Amino acid sequence: MDVATQFAVENLLARYVHALDDDRLEEWPGFFTDPCVYKIVSAENYGRGLPIGVIYADSQGMLRDRVSALREANVFEPHRYRHLVTSTLIAAGDGGLATARSNYQVVRIMQDGRASLFSTGLYIDRISFAGPAPLFAEKLVVFDNGLIDTLLAIPL
Amino acid sequence: MAAADGSHGVVWPGEGLARVPYDLYTDPSIYAGEQARIFRGPVWNFLCLAAEIPVPGDYKTTFIGDTPVIVVRDLDGAINALENRCAHRGALVCYKARGNARMLTCAYHSWVYDLKGGLRSVAFERGINGQGGMPDSFAKSAHGLKRLRVAEYAGLVFASFSDAAPAIDAYLGPEIAARVERVLPRPIKVTGYNRQLLANNWKLYVENNKDSYHASLLHTFFTTFRLNRLSQKGGIIVDASGGHHVSYSIMASEQTDRAYEDAAIRSAKQDYRLADASLVAGRDEFGDGISLQILSIFPAFVMQQVQNSLAVRQILPKGTGQTELIWTYYGFADDDAAMDMIRLKQSNLVGPAGYVSLEDGAIGGFVQRAIAGATGQASVLEMGGRGVESQATRATETSVRGFWRAYRQAMGI
Missing domain, CATH: 3.90.380.10 (Naphthalene 1,2-dioxygenase Alpha Subunit; Chain A, domain 1)
Known part of the structure; x- marks a missing residue:
């Protein structure tokens, strides 16, 4: 894999997690193609081929709806995330798509200052280079820690 | 009669069911009482969907209240529920979330149970070279896994510790x-x-x-x-x-x-x-x-x-x-x-x-x-x-x- 592609994918991942951690959720759908797939699924379900996850979206509209719901409808205690993404491995793709696997960890910080490891797992991304900037055509968030503490509101 | 009182000192307000004492959510003695009187009492506890253990030998581990339980499809197709606690030293018999087995073997000392919970063999039961081993009076039939009542209803699998739980359809009501x-x-x-x-x-x-x-x-x-x-x-x-x-x-x-x-x-x-x-x-x-x-x-x-x-x-x-x-x-x-x-x-x-x-x-x-x-x-x-x-x-x-x-x-x- 060439250095330019590696850099472009890591840059996309970095911009993506900074947008989430900075609470710029309105920018989040713009990191995806339309249509797209965004799915958060436990390693248990993923490994056993079970389709149900925690969040599933297949359009930018569904991603925007998730943000709207978080902003307008859903009730939860204020908190934020700090993402760490590392060990990005890129496989040569086809049809202009690259497949990238990265390890991630998300620390959740509550309003009283308590921070804990909220989610740890694997991003399995299919990245489109068809446009001026790379975009996620598919993002699978496969989380290892299948016992979710309290709730999941902000996307991973 | 003291045995009928599971209040552990919690006094229910005079308004009856229109009030719920907060102590019921925090008191460890109430919690212990619930384990005995409710979860191990005359109720039916959900264990799994029958579709989760479709094949003979399929098992999954779960809980009834705090108590670890194995639910397993027997070789004849019936579903059994067993306490997941070896009759020997109390270790988990099944420590995996799910699997398929013909026999259930405790990892600690290799006591082997059939899928109905009956103790089938004890490692070194006769000792080694004539030394050690279990006493002659040890009866394997008296040391099985505790077997619970099981009821299946519309594909839901329930179990009860109690003989006093009514039949599942009567328990649910029409x-x-x-x-x-x-x-x-x-x-x-x-x-x-x-x-x-x-x-x-x-x-x-x-x-x-x-x-x-x-x-x-x-x-x-x-x-x-x-x-x-x-x-x-x-x-x-x-x-x-x-x-x-x-x-x-x-x-x-x-x-x-x-x-x-x-x-x-x-x-x-x-x-x-x-x-x-x-x-x-x-x-x-x-x-x-x-x-x-x-x-x-x-x-x-x-x-x-x-x-x-x-x-x-x-x-x-x-x-x-x-x-x-x-x-x-x-x-x-x-x-x-x-x-x-x-x-x-x-x-x-x-x-x-x-x-x-x-x-x-x-x-x-x-x-x-x-x-x-x-x-x-x-x-x-x-x-x-x-x-x-x-x-x-x-x-x-x-x-x-x-x-x-x-x-x-x-x-x-």
């Missing part, structure tokens, strides 16, 4: 049984799991499921889209014991809800629309127009139909202030690809990140935190009156009071 069958009319396929750790007593989550009053107030996503308003047609069924309930509502998508708009509550935002409405595009798959059915079976089991999202919820107590919630999602074996996609999209409505359920993950914790220091005080349950009966409205707490009737009966409090 009205609840009919609504169980409604959402399990034909063979199913398990489509996934989610697990959640809640920072609250198990009963707070049980009450939350029985509390139709909160549904459109806390979960504002649904009300905004007119999918679940209290002014919709629907109601609550409470069984004779009080311990089981069904809450249901019938879809009415373009209703004018003056009660909501006049009150100008937070959930009545009229300008909020989905960018991608495929989320809520579903089918009236049971042919009765009922778009929501929440059903609970005493003590700690819930079945959910939220439009076309079908799941069961197992509620496991993990100490006074923690609860594990396990969602098992299902569809039907004959679902077509379009139906699979409908269920996948509508899974966004429920679960740990569910548009109409994520709040439930936190709200019990809000109560648990708030009642610190509230010893001797009680919460109020007067919506829909002070009694327990089926009602043709969801603006009621009748089924929550029903839970406490069954609870008090079981606990002797």
Whole structure:
């Protein structure tokens, strides 16, 4: 894999997690193609081929709806995330798509200052280079820690 | 008689079921009493879906209250439930979440049990070279795994520690049984799991499921889209014991809800629309127009139909202030690809990140935190009156009071 592609994918991942951690959720759908797939699924379900996850979206509209719901409808205690993404491995793709696997960890910080490891797992991304900037055509968030503490509101 | 009193010093207020003492959510002696009198008492506890262990030898491990349990399909196809605790030194016999086995062998000293829990062999039973070994008087037949009563109903597998639990259909009663069958009319396929750790007593989550009053107030996503308003047609069924309930509502998508708009509550935002409405595009798959059915079976089991999202919820107590919630999602074996996609999209409505359920993950914790220091005080349950009966409205707490009737009966409090 060439250095330019590696850099472009890591840059996309970095911009993506900074947008989430900075609470710029309105920018989040713009990191995806339309249509797209965004799915958060436990390693248990993923490994056993079970389709149900925690969040599933297949359009930018569904991603925007998730943000709207978080902003307008859903009730939860204020908190934020700090993402760490590392060990990005890129496989040569086809049809202009690259497949990238990265390890991630998300620390959740509550309003009283308590921070804990909220989610740890694997991003399995299919990245489109068809446009001026790379975009996620598919993002699978496969989380290892299948016992979710309290709730999941902000996307991973 | 002292044995009938499981109050552990908690005094129930004179208002009866219209009040609930906060100490019931925090007192370790109450928690211990619940394990004995409820979970190991004359109730039926959900273990799994029969479809999770389809093949002879398939097992999964789970819990009844705190007690670890193995549920296994025997070689003859019957389902057995066994305490997951070796009769020798008390180790877990099955330490994997699931598997397939012809015999169950304890890892510690290789005691081997059959799938009915009978002890079949003891390592070095006759010793080595004539030395050691078990005494001649040791009887393997007296040292099996404790075997529980098992009942299967419409593909749900229940177990009971108690001979006093009535037959499962009598336990459920005809009205609840009919609504169980409604959402399990034909063979199913398990489509996934989610697990959640809640920072609250198990009963707070049980009450939350029985509390139709909160549904459109806390979960504002649904009300905004007119999918679940209290002014919709629907109601609550409470069984004779009080311990089981069904809450249901019938879809009415373009209703004018003056009660909501006049009150100008937070959930009545009229300008909020989905960018991608495929989320809520579903089918009236049971042919009765009922778009929501929440059903609970005493003590700690819930079945959910939220439009076309079908799941069961197992509620496991993990100490006074923690609860594990396990969602098992299902569809039907004959679902077509379009139906699979409908269920996948509508899974966004429920679960740990569910548009109409994520709040439930936190709200019990809000109560648990708030009642610190509230010893001797009680919460109020007067919506829909002070009694327990089926009602043709969801603006009621009748089924929550029903839970406490069954609870008090079981606990002797």
